Amino acid sequence: MSLLVGIVGAGPAGLLLGRLLQRAGIDSVVFESRDRGYVERRQRAGILEQGTVDTLRAAGAADRLDREGIPHDGIDLVFDGAAHRVDFLGTTGARVWIHAQTEVVKDLVALRLDDGLPLLFDTEVRAVTDLDGRPTVHHDGGSLVCDYVVGCDGFHGVTRGLVPGPVHERAFPYSWLGILADAPPVHHELVYAHSRRGFALASMRSPSVSRLYLQVLNGESPDAWPDSRIWTELEHRLADHRPHRGPITAKSVLPMRASVAENLRNGPLFLAGDAAHIVPPTGAKGLNLAASDVTLLAAAFDQLNRTGSPALLDAYEDTALHRVWRAQHFSHFMTTTLHLAPDQSEFDTHLQLARLRHLTSSRAATTALAENYTGIAL
Ligand code: FAD
Ligand code: DHB
Structure with a gap:
């Protein structure tokens, strides 16, 4: 069985998913509405969790991260006019890395293009149809029939609206x-x-x-x-x-803002990253959640491809949402502890x-x- 996965959006979620699927021997096509320069320069997140770093390493996409990333073993919290250190390494044995989203994206784009895999810039996806059969991606250059489609097109993308169900939000x-x-x-x-x-x-x-x-x-x-x-x-x-x-x-x-879609799946269409959820930035979870979503999805497609079992794919919504709500709670806690309303x-x-x-x-x-x-x- 050979799968074709359509990926909408070449942010960190879409690019990393494409890379992980490639490593699992699964074909994918990535559609991105903006041009390469825009995607590579968009200034956003800066902190990578250990799990994200592990995934990038396993994907063979961490050479520059290992050379240039800056490990951090704690943070300072300032209050009452004085600084207090919070020791991560000493309490949990874990650390985080400073490595900008722009750099993660540049490396994943270069790897995909060097490997000659389809990454279509300036190609906006207008609709995804046939969600009760083989899904069809309609884009600026035509249409493509896939086995599955993953919406990695962020908060303002088109796929969010194709998965019915409530969205829980807080401003x-x-x-x-x-x-x-x-x-x-x-x-x-x-x-x-x-x-x-x-x-x-x-x-x-x-x-x-x-x-x-x-x-x-x-x-x-x-x-x-x-x-x-x-x-x-x-x-x-x-x-x-x-x-x-x-x-x-x-x-x-x-x-x-905070937002979580209750459903992350409509038949063969799945949502990942900012298309599925947004967290307030205090706590640096947005990019890391995008990475953990697509790590789960890649393992699920791999299982389906190798064994024919949809078990992990069927479990994706629940598994991903438990982590999302944990991160949502932590981001809310950090935000409301540190900001003045x-x-x-x-x-x-x-x-x-x-x-x-x-x-x-x-x-x-x-x-x-x-x-x-x-x-x-x-
Ligand atoms: P995105 O990075 O949004 O990528 C989605 C991609 O899909 C984009 O390239 C977009 O052009 C493309 N797209 C959209 N619609 C279509 C379509 N119809 N067809 C084809 N392509 C489409 N997180 C932190 O942890 N710390 C921060 O400091 C931080 N700052 C942020 C600042 C801003 C302004 C924003 C918006 C987010 C910030 N985040 C931050 C969150 C973090 O950057 C995101 O969680 C992360 O980018 C999510 O990755 P993604 O791939 O899911 O989505
Ligand atoms: C950065 C952003 C965050 O939201 C955060 O909590 C830590 C770091 C950053 O852009 O470097």
Whole structure:
């Protein structure tokens, strides 16, 4: 039995699925509405969990990650104006890696094109039909009949709407202003800061490039944030971790929302990654969930291809959603522990500070945070 899987979207989910299927000897065609440069430059996530790194290694797509990725063994939590380290390695034996989504995507694109496998840029999928038989992908260049189709086309894609069922959502009353700056990182590990002026996060892309985020109001324009205002605000919120100033090369506002589709399957069509769920970014789970979804799907297609058994494919929705809801809960916990809501009372702020003190003083609480951040194997 030889399978053909149509993959809608060449973000991390679609590209990694294509690579894993290739390793399992299964054919796939990847359709991407944007051009290669756009997909490779889109500035997004930066943290890879151990499980994601393991999958990239098993897929033969981790050469540059192993050379350039920066392992992190913990984070700093700033509150009450002081920094407190959360030790991941010492409590759980696990760590995470700084390796930007842009780099993961560039490597997966290059591998697929070098291997001569179909990756069609500038090819938007308009519809997927025949979901009660062999699904047909209708795209800008024509149509393709497949055995299965996986929607990896993100939150604004076309496949989400083809899987009926409720979608559970939550909007947050704040957004993030994210910048890239040609400046050395604030600290050798990430800094998540709670302050009475709002949340701040200091991350990095390399030893000379910082990635920094500030909580801002919903609907805020980046134009309201000239460079000097950003640096001053970061200095206030990051307390003793004073940022190094440098030229700001990118600036954008990201809304924060949570969304989980109750169903991830309609016959031969499956949803994975942001097409299936969105988490608020505090906790760095989005890219890692996309990777774990397609790792499950690739193993399921492999089982079907080798043995004819659909058992893993039939279990996909439940298995994936347990992990998604764990990550959703952790992202919600990190978000609501660290951000100030516009209507927040002094009581609420004291509860946040009590939670932060507990997280950094109880070994059990620290371990739970570390397990969730580095990725619980479910
Ligand atoms: P995507 O990366 O969205 O890829 C979907 C692909 O499908 C895109 O290339 C799109 O062009 C393509 N597509 C869409 N419709 C069609 C169609 N009809 N036909 C063909 N192709 C189509 N996570 C973090 O952990 N930390 C962060 O800091 C962070 N920042 C983020 C910032 C932004 C602005 C966004 C949107 C997300 C961010 N995330 C972050 C989340 C993380 O980047 C995503 O979870 C991750 O990109 C999911 O990968 P994906 O492949 O599922 O979807
Ligand atoms: C990054 C983004 C996150 O949302 C996070 O929690 C940690 C790091 C980043 O872009 O580097």
